[in-house]
Amino acid sequence: MAAxxxxxxxxxxxxxxxxxxxxARQRAGTLRLEELRTLDVLYRRAAADLxxxxxxxAGTDVHRFLNQLCAQAYAAIYQPPRERWAATLAFxxxxxxxxxxxxxxxxxxxxxxxxxxILLGAAVVLLEPxxxxxxxxxxxxxxxxxxxxxxxxxxxxxxxxxxxxxxATNNLTVTIVTFASGLLLGLGTVFVMINNGVHLGSVxxxxxxxxxGPKLLDFIAAHxxxxxxxxxIAGGAGLMVGQSLIDPGELPRSQALVxxxxxxxxxxxxxxxxxxxxxxxxxxxxxxxFFPTWVKALLGLxxxxxxxxxxxxxxxxxxxxxxxSGTGNLPHVDPL
Amino acid sequence: MSxxxxxxxxxxxxxxxxxxxxxxxxxxxxxxxxxxxxxxxxFWVVAYFLFTLLVSDVLGFFQELSGLARTLLVVGVFAxxxxxxxxxxxxxxxxxxxxxxxxxxxxxxDGSPVGVLECAVRNLVRLVDALxxxxxxxxxxxxxxxxxRRLGDFLAGTLLVREERIDLDKYAATAATPAAPLPxxxxxxxxxxxxxxxxxxxxxxxxxLEPAARTRLGAxxxxxxxxxxxxxxxxxxxxxxxxxxxxxxxxxxxx
Numbered sequence: 001m002a003a004x005x006x007x008x009x010x011x012x013x014x015x016x017x018x019x020x021x022x023x024a025r026q027r028a029g030t031l032r033l034e035e036l037r038t039l040d041v042l043y044r045r046a047a048a049d050l051x052x053x054x055x056x057x058a059g060t061d062v063h064r065f066l067n068q069l070c071a072q073a074y075a076a077i078y079q080p081p082r083e084r085w086a087a088t089l090a091f092x093x094x095x096x097x098x099x100x101x102x103x104x105x106x107x108x109x110x111x112x113x114x115x116x117x118i119l120l121g122a123a124v125v126l127l128e129p130x131x132x133x134x135x136x137x138x139x140x141x142x143x144x145x146x147x148x149x150x151x152x153x154x155x156x157x158x159x160x161x162x163x164x165x166x167x168a169t170n171n172l173t174v175t176i177v178t179f180a181s182g183l184l185l186g187l188g189t190v191f192v193m194i195n196n197g198v199h200l201g202s203v204x205x206x207x208x209x210x211x212x213g214p215k216l217l218d219f220i221a222a223h224x225x226x227x228x229x230x231x232x233i234a235g236g237a238g239l240m241v242g243q244s245l246i247d248p249g250e251l252p253r254s255q256a257l258v259x260x261x262x263x264x265x266x267x268x269x270x271x272x273x274x275x276x277x278x279x280x281x282x283x284x285x286x287x288x289x290f291f292p293t294w295v296k297a298l299l300g301l302x303x304x305x306x307x308x309x310x311x312x313x314x315x316x317x318x319x320x321x322x323x324x325s326g327t328g329n330l331p332h333v334d335p336l
Numbered sequence: 337m338s339x340x341x342x343x344x345x346x347x348x349x350x351x352x353x354x355x356x357x358x359x360x361x362x363x364x365x366x367x368x369x370x371x372x373x374x375x376x377x378x379f380w381v382v383a384y385f386l387f388t389l390l391v392s393d394v395l396g397f398f399q400e401l402s403g404l405a406r407t408l409l410v411v412g413v414f415a416x417x418x419x420x421x422x423x424x425x426x427x428x429x430x431x432x433x434x435x436x437x438x439x440x441x442x443x444x445x446d447g448s449p450v451g452v453l454e455c456a457v458r459n460l461v462r463l464v465d466a467l468x469x470x471x472x473x474x475x476x477x478x479x480x481x482x483x484x485r486r487l488g489d490f491l492a493g494t495l496l497v498r499e500e501r502i503d504l505d506k507y508a509a510t511a512a513t514p515a516a517p518l519p520x521x522x523x524x525x526x527x528x529x530x531x532x533x534x535x536x537x538x539x540x541x542x543x544x545l546e547p548a549a550r551t552r553l554g555a556x557x558x559x560x561x562x563x564x565x566x567x568x569x570x571x572x573x574x575x576x577x578x579x580x581x582x583x584x585x586x587x588x589x590x591x
Contacts, residue, residue, distance in 0.1 A: 261492075
């Protein structure tokens with residue numbers, strides 16, 4: 001038998017207020033164990049009240065209020081497990097390399113697009129001398145015409161740590177755009193990869209033609225291998241996102257996107273620390289002639305081998321399943 | 337059952353009740369964004385003055401530090417682009433200061449709170465949603481999708497729900513009863529909860545209504561739910577205070 005609305009509210013309201021108070025203390029992190037049990041009991045009662053309100057008082061403010069209250073309690077009780085240092089460590093030791101290997105085809109495709117761009121850019125500039133006017137930005141062309149590297153000036157206007165952080169954020173932006181534009185059905189990523197390739201190829205070809213090849217090599221050698229690898233990996237992640245939109249398989253598009261996107265994002269976020277590291281190299285080592293070319297080349301080669309050795313070698317033989325972070329939705333109350 | 341005006345997020349809990357939360361539309365999102373933007377703007381004003389102080393270097397004291405200042409500037413740009421949003425959403429349980437002000441929250445599509453990964457992703461994709469200008473892609477996506485999600489929300493599997501401030505006091509409030517005895521409401525008909533809600537929302541708003549509208553609406557409610565004969569009703573309608581007191585007793589009759 002349905003009680004009238006004011007009677008229902010009057011009778012049940014103390015419980016709701018108590019639950020609200022407990023939730024506020026849970027958020028503040030001052031909850032004791034016995035209070036946790038009370039929270040659970042009160043949540044169940046509120047859920048029953050919500051069911052009652054749904055049936056007899058649908059569309060009223062009480063119904064809305066209980067919806068909100070139960071949602072808050074639900075959020076507090078069914079929290080995702082907190083990510084901790086151990087999970088982060090496990091991510092870099094096992095999960096990142098594994099994810100990369102599992103999606104090697106996408107990364108390879110992305111690398112293919114990039115090389116295609118390089119070949120295109122280089123071919124245009126080498127075969128048709130005026131192609132450079134089309135592909136290479138004007139200020140770069142002026143530098144090359146004067147026979148100096150545009151990167152030489154960097155250190156005289158700004159200290160190396162500022163250069164490094166500027167480069168780091170710029171590279172991060174490029175990486176994010178490369179990945180995120182995959183949401184435009186993957187076409188964005190395809191465009192960005194080919195475009196970057198064309199840019200690099202045409203500049204390299206122009207430098208080579210003007211006899212500045214060694215200088216360009218001197219600048220790129222130390223950081224190029226890792227930096228370009230990371231862009232290629234981000235491109236692979238973008239292609240994964242695009243593929244989930246074009247060919248979602250059995251799932252609805254939105255779910256396929258979330259599922260595949262999660263994997264792809266792991267690749268991008270996993271690359272972030274390496275990006276910061278390589279920006280340091282690019283800011284401190286690459287410009288100027290403080291280090292001889294062979295040192296830079298050796299460093300670049302070593303870093304590249306280490307990076308890919310880690311990605312292809314780490315996290316192989318452990319048969320124990322690693323816990324996936326954040327996907328489990330087990331009842332888990334964290335009073336802290 | 338009335339159809340809700342705004343789209344809702346339905347969650348089936350393990351307790352076998354279904355939660356139904358209102359989804360925040362483009363208006364709420366824009367408002368929250370503007371509030372956050374204002375905050376960041378003030379941050380940049382302060383940063384600008386600090387920076388000019390460091391660079392102009394009146395005392396010659398900061399010469400050593402200017403390299404550090406430049407680093408901070410570059411890092412600051414990046415921070416306002418991405419770190420601010422992500423850190424706020426992680427630490428404030430799916431809210432930024434702007435979102436808290438407006439009363440909206442980021443949750444996963446199943447209604448559970450967001451984790452670090454979701455926050456990171458939806459804010460990474462901000463760059464694409466902001467294409468080509470003024471968040472055009474994001475706005476289109478919000479307007480065209482059923483649950484008002486932008487691309488970043490799709491990739492992260494999140495959406496924004498609204499938090500309403502609901503005052504339950506209106507159900508319990510008892511006004512000072514006037515001295516004159518009120519006619520008893522005809523207790524034969526019980527009010528449905530929808531009707532109770534209607535009367536209560538009238539009573540809650542009555543003090544702020546135009547006097548003419550207040551009397552007119554009160555009279556119509558008495559006619560509809562009072563169930564009185566002509567004489568009683570005429571006596572009642574003489575003063576608005578008595579009308580509302582009567583309506584209150586109607587609603588509270590069954591306690």
